[in-house]
Amino acid sequence: MNAAAVIRHRLFWPAAVLVLLLAANVFFTPGFLSVELKDGHLYGSLIDIARFGAPLILVATGMTLVIATGGIDLSVGSVVAISGALACLWITGLDDQQSTAGVLTAVGIALGLALFLGLCNGILVAGIGIQPIIATLILMVAGRGLAQLITDGQILTVNSAPYKLIGGGYWLTLPFGVLIVAAVLAITAFLTRRMALGLLLESVGGNATASRLAGIRSRGLIVTVYAFCALCAGIAGLMISSNVSSADGNNAGLWIELDAILAVVIGGTSLAGGRFSLGGTVLGALVIQTLTTTIYTIGIPPETTLLFKALVVVAVCLLQSPAFREKVLNRRRRRPQSAPASADPKVKVPA
Amino acid sequence: MSSDVLTAGRSAVLRGRQRYLPVLVTAGLLVAMFTVGGLRYEAFASGQIVLNVFIDNAFLLVLAVGMTFVILTGGIDLSVGAVVALSTMVTATLMTDHGWSPLATVPLVLLIGSALGLAMGCVIHYFDIQPFIVTLAGMFLARGLCYVIGTDSIPITEETYTAVAQTQISLPGEMHLSVGVVIALAVVLFAAYMLHYTRLGRNVYAIGGSEQSALLMGLPVARTKIAVYTISGFCSALGGVLFSLYTLSGYGLNALGMELDAIAAVVIGGTLLTGGSGYLLGTVLGVLVLGLIQTIISFEGTLSPWWTRIFIGLLLFVFILLQRLISVRRS
Numbered sequence: 001m002n003a004a005a006v007i008r009h010r011l012f013w014p015a016a017v018l019v020l021l022l023a024a025n026v027f028f029t030p031g032f033l034s035v036e037l038k039d040g041h042l043y044g045s046l047i048d049i050a051r052f053g054a055p056l057i058l059v060a061t062g063m064t065l066v067i068a069t070g071g072i073d074l075s076v077g078s079v080v081a082i083s084g085a086l087a088c089l090w091i092t093g094l095d096d097q098q099s100t101a102g103v104l105t106a107v108g109i110a111l112g113l114a115l116f117l118g119l120c121n122g123i124l125v126a127g128i129g130i131q132p133i134i135a136t137l138i139l140m141v142a143g144r145g146l147a148q149l150i151t152d153g154q155i156l157t158v159n160s161a162p163y164k165l166i167g168g169g170y171w172l173t174l175p176f177g178v179l180i181v182a183a184v185l186a187i188t189a190f191l192t193r194r195m196a197l198g199l200l201l202e203s204v205g206g207n208a209t210a211s212r213l214a215g216i217r218s219r220g221l222i223v224t225v226y227a228f229c230a231l232c233a234g235i236a237g238l239m240i241s242s243n244v245s246s247a248d249g250n251n252a253g254l255w256i257e258l259d260a261i262l263a264v265v266i267g268g269t270s271l272a273g274g275r276f277s278l279g280g281t282v283l284g285a286l287v288i289q290t291l292t293t294t295i296y297t298i299g300i301p302p303e304t305t306l307l308f309k310a311l312v313v314v315a316v317c318l319l320q321s322p323a324f325r326e327k328v329l330n331r332r333r334r335r336p337q338s339a340p341a342s343a344d345p346k347v348k349v350p351a
Numbered sequence: 352m353s354s355d356v357l358t359a360g361r362s363a364v365l366r367g368r369q370r371y372l373p374v375l376v377t378a379g380l381l382v383a384m385f386t387v388g389g390l391r392y393e394a395f396a397s398g399q400i401v402l403n404v405f406i407d408n409a410f411l412l413v414l415a416v417g418m419t420f421v422i423l424t425g426g427i428d429l430s431v432g433a434v435v436a437l438s439t440m441v442t443a444t445l446m447t448d449h450g451w452s453p454l455a456t457v458p459l460v461l462l463i464g465s466a467l468g469l470a471m472g473c474v475i476h477y478f479d480i481q482p483f484i485v486t487l488a489g490m491f492l493a494r495g496l497c498y499v500i501g502t503d504s505i506p507i508t509e510e511t512y513t514a515v516a517q518t519q520i521s522l523p524g525e526m527h528l529s530v531g532v533v534i535a536l537a538v539v540l541f542a543a544y545m546l547h548y549t550r551l552g553r554n555v556y557a558i559g560g561s562e563q564s565a566l567l568m569g570l571p572v573a574r575t576k577i578a579v580y581t582i583s584g585f586c587s588a589l590g591g592v593l594f595s596l597y598t599l600s601g602y603g604l605n606a607l608g609m610e611l612d613a614i615a616a617v618v619i620g621g622t623l624l625t626g627g628s629g630y631l632l633g634t635v636l637g638v639l640v641l642g643l644i645q646t647i648i649s650f651e652g653t654l655s656p657w658w659t660r661i662f663i664g665l666l667l668f669v670f671i672l673l674q675r676l677i678s679v680r681r682s
Contacts, residue, residue: 072483133427133483134624134671141611142664148657249657258487271481307495313488314474323479 010268013319014283017266017312021290028298041170045293053289054177055080055167055236057282059256060263061188062232064281065225067264068198069218070205070273071125071132073226076233076260078143079117080253083110083234084241085150088158097160106163111234117143118230122223136226140257147249157246167243177239184232189278198276201225205273262309263288266316287312372677373621373670374633381636384643392650398526404642409531410435410593412638414609415616416542417586419634420579422617423546424558425626426482428580430471430489431587432609434464436602437493438591443505443601446512453512461588467493468584472577482580490610497603504602507595516596531593538589542582543631555579559626615663616641619670623678640666 006012025032025045035044059076066073090106091097117139124135169176192198203211204218212218236256241247265271266287267280291312295305318324389396405412414431421428438460445451445459471489475482507513519527546552554575557565566572595601620637622629644662648654 128672128675130671130675131624134618137611137614138664138668138671141615141667142661145657145660145664148655149661153655153657258490261484261487265484271484301498304495304499306491307499310488310491310495313484313491317480317484317488318474318478321478321480323477327477 010277011280011283013316014266014268014280014287017316018283018287018290021287021294025290025294025297032297037173040173042173042175045297047175049286049289049293050178051175052293053285054175054181055239055253056256056259056263056289057181057285058184058232058236058239059229060260060267060281060285061185061278062225062229063257063260064264064267064269064276064278065188065192065201066132066229067261067269067271068201068205068273068276069222069225070208071222071226072261072271073121073136073229074133074257075117075121075136075139075143076229076236077253077255077257078140078147079114079230079233080237080240080256081147081247081249082117082143082150083114083237084252085147085156085247085249086110086113087163087238088156088241088247089150091158091160091163092156094160097158098162100162103160103162107166107238110238111231114230114234114237115227118227118233119223121230122226125226126219126222144249147247147252149249151247151249153249155246155248159245163242164245165242167239167241168245177243180235180239184235185278185282192278202273202275205275207274259288260285262313265320266312268320370628371630373673374630374636376673377619377621377633377636377640377670381640381643384640384647388643388647388650395650398522398524400646402522402526402528402532404639404646405532405535406529407597407645408638408642409529409535410590410597410606411609411612411616411641412535412635413538413586413590413593414613415620415634415638416538416631417583417590418610418613418617419620419622419629419631420542420546420555421482421583422614422622422624423555423626423629424576424579425562426475426576426579427486427614427624428468428471428489428583428587429483429486429610430467430493431583431590431613432606432611433490433493433497434467434584434587435591435594435606435609436497436604438464438588439595439598439601439605440497440500440505440603441601442592442595443507444500446507446509447505453509453515457592460592461585464588464591465581465585468581468587469577471584472580475580476573476576486580494603500603502603504600507599507601512596513599516599529596531596534589534593538586539631539635546631551575551578556627559628561627612641612663615667618674619666621670621674623674 022033029045032045035042035046037043059080063073063076087106087110090109091103094102094106096102121136121139124130124138125132128135165171165176166180167177171179192201200211200216200221203214203216204221208218233253237253240252263284264281266284267277267282269276269280288309291308292305295302295308385396385401388400394400414435418428418431441460441463442456445456446453467489471485474480475485515530518530520530520533521527546555554565554570554572557568557570558572558575562572591606594605598605616637617629617634618624618637619640620629620633620635622633641663644666645659648656648659648662
């Protein structure tokens with residue numbers, strides 16, 4: 001494989017940014033990459049990045065599939081807040097907060113509600129035919145209110161060891177949350193890449209009408225991906241609230257929808273739909289989490305995280321934009337065959 | 352009337368009275384809400400309550416005006432809330448910490464907002480990146496800049512500015528208005544004129560109807576698209592100035608999620624999110640509906656503030672369904 005092929009690989013840029021960020025960290029904090037074993041748990045900055053990035057990877061995985069069908073789901077942040085709030089509410093009502101069965105019921109109920117909300121989104125989009133950005137905007141606005149309704153405007157705190165395990169615990173020396181994410185990713189990758197499902201999703205995203213005429217049940221598929229996305233957000237919500245043993249209807253998962261969309265875009269999935277890359281999404285989410293960690297370790301005031309995020313979004317979007325490559329990059333090396341491989345038809349996202 | 356011609360494109364199919372249906376429904380809802388409020392609560396049905404809705408939402412009105420322009424072209428601007436926060440921050444820090452006069456500060460703030468909008472418009476048009484992503488980056492940038500300026504709330508103590516903020520314009524019948532409302536109404540009138548009686552407004556509707564057709568017709572698509580984002584940036588900055596007049600402080604967490612309120616107001620006002628159809632009057636009514644929901648909830652007393660969000664969500668749902676029904680019936 002020659003250098004040009006490597007550069008043109010769609011995961012090259014996100015991977016390069018990630019490596020660059022890690023290198024910057026090693027430069028500023030020499031022991032950054034070291035991972036050690038303490039009390040049977042793995043410790044280290046890399047583990048922290050994986051642990052704190054786990055909810056984002058999860059949400060971004062669901063978002064990837066939604067975006068692959070040409071949609072978008074803005075409501076994931078609200079679903080994160082709702083599922084955490086409902087689980088904590090159920091656990092505070094238990095006689096014995098340490099009972100595993102009670103916690104499992106709480107998890108089941110929270111995920112059930114998340115699934116239901118996702119189905120509602122899917123039906124609005126596929127059944128009634130509302131643009132995805134608008135359909136999910138409804139739940140994004142109302143969902144925060146719902147979450148606060150569940151917690152009654154308070155921050156619910158729980159003291160439950162089994163619940164704490166989901167987001168803050170360790171299992172086989174690894175953070176439990178990371179294991180959950182790995183499992184979800186493995187199942188998703190198997191279903192979409194080893195079976196026809198991924199191809200069907202991409203065909204729906206490429207052209208919903210054409211795929212329906214070709215005999216694909218695009219409506220059912222679209223409802224399924226929104227339900228799956230909400231389910232992922234629900235699990236992420238459980239992780240986030242379990243990590244701090246409390247539920248905050250107002251701030252849990254705030255702006256995670258934007259981070260997730262960002263992760264998907266950085267990973268090279270086109271917002272127009274029609275193709276997606278799970279590996280890219282994971283890389284994208286890790287880039288965002290590493291960026292946050294980097295800012296903390298280098299000692300830049302954490303308030304400026306958003307500023308750096310803005311710069312990264314702009315840089316990545318510009319690099320991925322065919323129009324930008326055409327106008328700026330090709331001016332330097334004007335060769336006929338140097339047109340970027342991603343000559344996608346420029347379809348507008350319904351926004 | 353020239354407005355019939357200038358809504359060519361998509362909305363040409365919404366003929367006659369049907370074109371006004373969404374606005375009429377919103378107006379009906381507003382009247383119904385006010386009547387119910389008047390019957391349920393004492394001292395609700397007074398002119399001052401209506402004026403208070405304006406006073407409390409003057410900044411949102413200005414934001415929603417800018418958002419209407421953007422949505423009419425089929426775009427979206429997520430940065431407005433963050434630009435409001437940035438404007439309050441810049442205003443407060445320049446006047447309180449550096450002793451600038453308001454006469455120098457306010458124009459600078461408006462310039463910053465417009466420049467940010469201009470930059471986003473250029474990126475959206477020339478590099479062909481979705482408005483959603485570009486304005487998202489704009490939002491991060493503006494919020495980030497707020498935190499770079501400072502993480503604490505900065506009070507505004509400048510004399511002229513506080514005097515303007517506290518001025519009450521008396522109206523007959525013991526009613527009063529704030530300066531912010533007057534500015535907001537002036538913006539609304541000017542924007543309505545621009546949208547319905549000038550070439551720029553015509554182009555905005557045409558691009559929203561079909562960008563491809565507008566381009567083929569030889570309309571200045573680039574200039575118009577960049578102009579609407581600049582207008583939205585300017586309106587956000589002005590909204591920020593009004594917000595700082597209203598709260599007399601600057602804070603990086605101001606106006607969190609206000610972009611959603613602005614979008615909701617535009618949608619409830621009957622503007623199609625696909626672009627090309629809608630009226631500025633509808634947006635004004637949409638802002639009033641949102642404001643009246645808050646007023647009713649505060650009058651009700653027993654309802655917690657989070658019901659506002661739930662009601663706004665429900666209203667959004669109903670209105671989006673209505674839009675959908677109308678567009679299904681006409682096709």
